[in-house]
Amino acid sequence: MNIKKELWKEIDNRKEQLIDLCCQLIKMPTENPPGEMEDITEFICKYLEKFGVENKVHRPKPNKPNIVAKYGNEKGKKLIFNGHADVVPAGDLSKWDFDPYCGKVKDGKILGRGTSDMKAGLGGVIFVMGLLAEKKIPLDGQMFLTVVPDEEISGELGTKWIVENNIVTGDACVVAEPTGYDNCEVGQRGTLWVNLKAEGTSAHGSLSPYVGDNAIEKLIKVLEGIKCLTKLHGEYEGEVKEVIKESKIAAKECLNKPGVENIIDHVTVNIGQIKGGTKTNMVPDSAQADVDIRIPLGVSTQRVIDNIDKVIEDLNLKGITYTYSWRSEPNNVSINSEIVKAVKRNTKDVLGIDISATYQWASSDARYFRSAGIPTIQYGPANTEGIHSYNETVDVKDVINAAKVYAGMVLDMLVYD
Ligand SMILES: [Zn+2]
Known part of the structure; x- marks a missing residue:
């Protein structure tokens, strides 16, 4: 599809803009606890408004802002993207080789708390949504973005709340949590x-x-x-x-303990x-x-x-x-579902590789979407070493590729030939 190739080219042309957006998000410390989320919420809403993306902030409680943004045609299918804007605390600052909230780029990596988990994935989705709206790409369906404030402290007033109160419903969902470029998460333990x-x-x-x-x-x-x-x-x-079977092989490789x-x-x-x-x-x-x-x-x-x-x-x-x-409860999505096929197809086209689909040993907000019957995957850029630890980073090239994959998935799922 030509429109996809054009969009990917445009992402390449504007990669500085995308990386700058991610750096801006990193510079806002949203450690949870305490979870001061108003500044970042205002920043994201303003960014989306610049491109005319409709958005609304829902607050189940003061300082628990949930952004729901949408773009496209409300009559068609609905594809949700989800991300959390809170991060875990930086912890002992003497263990960092750089300021965790510097949001700088060095040696092809963005540095800082929340780069991998998960402001780079979130930045990618925000950027793609802005780009689609700016280019006025016509969609037969609707793209949603939900940005939640409290994933790191259980998600009760974030994803759980927006799903259980039907603030967002959809036909499929992508959570931009860190999985690494070559893997997508299709299930998790309870x-x-x-x-x-x-x-x-x-x-x-x-x-x-x-x-x-x-x-x-x-x-x-x-x-x-x-x-x-x-x-x-x-x-x-x-x-x-x-x-x-595939998940066990991946766990063994990643964790390397008998x-x-x-x-x-x-x-x-x-x-x-x-x-x-x-x-x-x-x-x-x-x-x-x-x-x-x-x-x-x-x-x-x-x-x-x-x-x-x-x-x-x-x-x-x-x-x-x-x-x-x-x-x-433990939860999963069928690897034969449309959303899994879409991420596999687009990663193959962008990266030239067949990515794996695995179950994760921990859990995330994906479970709330799955328990509402929405087929959900997780896919996002990551360097796993620094997540919930020190010296967190993400590779610039992974951020750009992930944004292309998100854009490709929107077009595959929401533009009908
Ligand atoms: Zn996360």
Whole structure:
């Protein structure tokens, strides 16, 4: 399609403009917490308005601005692009080789917190939307952009809120989260965050174990017991089996630790926090632990909960209770869906390679779109080393190519021959 080639040429011609937009986004520190999002929201809205892109800011609460921008013909199909404008804190500044909010380009890389996760991907989508509007490219359908303020702190007042309140609906969705140029994410594990509590009876420390009931010792038994959850795994067939296989290979290559590929198809358990007791010479009457359980496709959160119940029952201990603060199911999109085909076709044309489609071991806002029945992928530029760590960067060439892929997908999905 000629229009696509022209648009790609135009992206090349204006690459400085695209990279400058990404640098501007990096220069605005949007660390979450605290999540001061108003300045960046105003900046993005003004940028879009310059090209006549219609947009509206929705606030479920003060300082939780969600931008919904649209371009095209509302009668046709709807393709959503989504990105978060918040970033994780820079942390210990002495561990950075550069100012995390410098937003400078050096040796073919943009430097700074949020370059890979995910202001470069977001910048690419904003740029493409502006370009389509400026060139008045006619679409048979509608392109949406949703920019959310709180992905790094769970997405409750961002993507979850806009999806559950039907502020945006669509036929497919692309989340511009960092996947690297040669991979797209087509599924992710579920999550269960469990707070375990043990209650005991206090006594003088010198009398233990004959008098009193030690809550810490009971909690340790339960924590040992729930390690058996890591044996739970999914059974797969058809395309899911294929993607699982490919994802395990990718995980092994990326993480390079013996057995690490099991994170793709097995439950994993991390005891993240523990506290209990009052003083060394007292038998503790309370203890608690926070546990992060990740759940692969083919295993439900209910199955994990049933297993936790069984562990506690089999131990036959009194005073053990638990609650969960985050519960989400594993989710995926078919690799035969139109959106997956569109990203594969366009990356092939832009980069000349067949990209992989894999399941990720963590989770993201993609789950909210998928749980609303919207086929969703993640694709975005990334250098994985610095994400949620120090010295975060993104390669300039990856940003330009990703923008071309986004533009190509809009034309493939929303311009009908
Ligand atoms: Zn992210």
